Amino acid sequence: MTDGPKYAIEMRGVTKRFGALVANDRVNLAVAPGSIHAIIGENGAGKSTAMNILYGFYKADQGQILIDGEVRSIEGPSDAIKLGLGMVHQHFMLVDTLTVTENIILGAEPLSGMAIDFAKARARVLDLSNQYGLQVDPDARVGRLSVGQQQRVEILKTLYRGARILILDEPTAVLTPQEVAELFSILRGLREQGKTIIIITHKLAEVLALSGNITVMRDGKVIGGLATKDATASELARMMVGREVLLRVEKREAEPRSPTLSVQCVSLKNPDGGVALYDVSFTVREGEILAIAGVEGNGQTELIEVLAGLRRPDSGEVRLDGRNITPLGPHERKSLGVAHIPEDRRRRGLLLDFDLAENSILGLHSDRPVSGAFLLNKQFITARAERLVKDYDVRPPDIKLAARGFSGGNQQKLIIGREFDSKPKLILAAQPTRGVDIGAIEFIHRKIIELRDAGAAVVVVSAELEEVLSLGDRVIVMFGGRIVGEVDPKTVTEEELGLMMTGG
Numbered sequence: 444m445t446d447g448p449k450y451a452i453e454m455r456g457v458t459k460r461f462g463a464l465v466a467n468d469r470v471n472l473a474v475a476p477g478s479i480h481a482i483i484g485e486n487g488a489g490k491s492t493a494m495n496i497l498y499g500f501y502k503a504d505q506g507q508i509l510i511d512g513e514v515r516s517i518e519g520p521s522d523a524i525k526l527g528l529g530m531v532h533q534h535f536m537l538v539d540t541l542t543v544t545e546n547i548i549l550g551a552e553p554l555s556g557m558a559i560d561f562a563k564a565r566a567r568v569l570d571l572s573n574q575y576g577l578q579v580d581p582d583a584r585v586g587r588l589s590v591g592q593q594q595r596v597e598i599l600k601t602l603y604r605g606a607r608i609l610i611l612d613e614p615t616a617v618l619t620p621q622e623v624a625e626l627f628s629i630l631r632g633l634r635e636q637g638k639t640i641i642i643i644t645h646k647l648a649e650v651l652a653l654s655g656n657i658t659v660m661r662d663g664k665v666i667g668g669l670a671t672k673d674a675t676a677s678e679l680a681r682m683m684v685g686r687e688v689l690l691r692v693e694k695r696e697a698e699p700r701s702p703t704l705s706v707q708c709v710s711l712k713n714p715d716g717g718v719a720l721y722d723v724s725f726t727v728r729e730g731e732i733l734a735i736a737g738v739e740g741n742g743q744t745e746l747i748e749v750l751a752g753l754r755r756p757d758s759g760e761v762r763l764d765g766r767n768i769t770p771l772g773p774h775e776r777k778s779l780g781v782a783h784i785p786e787d788r789r790r791r792g793l794l795l796d797f798d799l800a801e802n803s804i805l806g807l808h809s810d811r812p813v814s815g816a817f818l819l820n821k822q823f824i825t826a827r828a829e830r831l832v833k834d835y836d837v838r839p840p841d842i843k844l845a846a847r848g849f850s851g852g853n854q855q856k857l858i859i860g861r862e863f864d865s866k867p868k869l870i871l872a873a874q875p876t877r878g879v880d881i882g883a884i885e886f887i888h889r890k891i892i893e894l895r896d897a898g899a900a901v902v903v904v905s906a907e908l909e910e911v912l913s914l915g916d917r918v919i920v921m922f923g924g925r926i927v928g929e930v931d932p933k934t935v936t937e938e939e940l941g942l943m944m945t946g947g
């Protein structure tokens with residue numbers, strides 16, 4: 444490397460307030476050029492705010508930003524783009540109905556005369572895609588692409604605009620393990636070719652595997668920075684959360700008793716005729732956790748939907764305590780003691796515009812004492828919501844705040860509180876800790892184990908191998924809508940499991 448500036452990016456004493464809240468409190472950050480720099484911290488720590496300031500979405504109240512060693516004033520994203528910054532947001536900003544190329548050139552169309560030179564743009568997209576190993580069909584409609592492919596389009600979009608410094612805000616939260624591995628190899632390739640990368644994540648294994656340097660944030664402040672080679676997962680967790688965190692689930696040996704859930708030869712076709720579930724059979728007993736491992740899209744979602752009563756199987760039976768519940772809908776199952784933590788909490792688990800108190804009674808409206816003779820019993824609802832917030836550590840503890848206003852982790856704690864509060868006998872937990880930070884993961888795992896120890900039967904579906912192996916008393920693997928095997932979580936290796944999950 445030539446003697447360029449020491450840092451590609453520097454933030455010095457950057458403060459940003461939202462009303463009374465100090466989202467960034469004198470934040471200092473220094474990112475070396477050609478490096479992968481991770482910013483970690485729990486939800487609400489101020490990571491996105493800092494990046495949005497860099498990218499010109501927010502204006503800092505105080506402090507300086509230096510790009511390539513020079514103090515810059517970034518008034519908006521177009522200034523940031525001119526200075527060589529590119530940002531990939533957690534929620535993609537693509538137009539489903541347009542093609543990859545159309546999306547990439549949107550807002551940056553190369554002009555030939557007055558018309559858009561589409562052929563030239565397409566050729567450039569192909570070039571970039573080859574140069575950086577971002578495999579994607581330039582003519583595909585974005586709506587038809589997988590999440591991982593859409594993310595590549597977002598990365599291509601920044602490169603197309605000449606980005607030298609890429610900011611990725613929680614890029615792995617939405618990806619499968621395979622897609623994460625592919626993304627990491629793309630990011631390493633980008634770094635080899637001289638790009639500077641800032642990645643936000645709260646998954647410690649990822650941070651340790653990918654980054655060269657780490658900055659830890661908590662409560663709007665930078666808690667510390669260190670070289671990844673000097674970091675350990677437990678040290679990082681402690682810095683993030685501000686206390687010791689158990690990274691492994693602590694649980695005693697399961698003491699399973701009689702069968703609670705029995706699934707017999709369940710098959711299900713998708714509306715398009717494809718097989719979603721094929722001849723699935725298993726049993727879960729009182730006091731045990733059955734974890735279902737699998738790459739997403741191999742029938743787990745449909746299986747949970749069948750168990751929750753959201754979909755009717757084409758054949759086969761679901762039994763709860765020996766009773767055939769196959770014909771029952773979700774509400775009837777709930778009243779029999781089935782709790783469901785849905786995979787997509789924003790779509791299925793919550794009404795985002797309703798406040799916390801209202802959300803805490805979803806699905807319970809017709810049960811006394813929630814509903815009095817005609818009116819919902821307000822006093823009861825308020826008291827229950829206050830208690831859930833306390834017992835399940837939902838932050839901020841404001842039951843009048845709309846669900847939308849809570850972080851993903853706190854939304855999840857609310858759903859779990861609501862579902863677990865009724866002391867269910869069967870718990871269906873789909874991706875229970877997705878997008879949730881480590882303090883909350885520890886909490887959710889502990890709650891699941893508490894209910895198991897109190898005699899509940901638990902089904903956990905997770906794409907995280909670590910979660911499957913640490914939570915499951917038994918582990919079954921799904922592939923192509925079938926159960927392809929059962930493994931012992933104490934002895935199986937992640938490699939063996941990974942192979943089964945991909946049909947090996």
Ligand SMILES: Nc1ncnc2c1ncn2[C@@H]1O[C@H](COP(=O)(O)OP(=O)(O)O)[C@@H](O)[C@H]1O
Pocket residue numbers: 461464465466484485486487488489490491492493
């Ligand atoms: N536009 C905004 N208006 C008000 N408060 C905000 C806004 N954006 C973020 N915050 C608050 O600032 C704090 C930091 O948020 P954020 O930077 O998104 O954290 P992180 O990305 O680390 O999860 C949180 O308390 C969040 O609720």
Ligand SMILES: [Mg+2]
Pocket residue numbers: 487490491492612
């Ligand atoms: Mg964020």
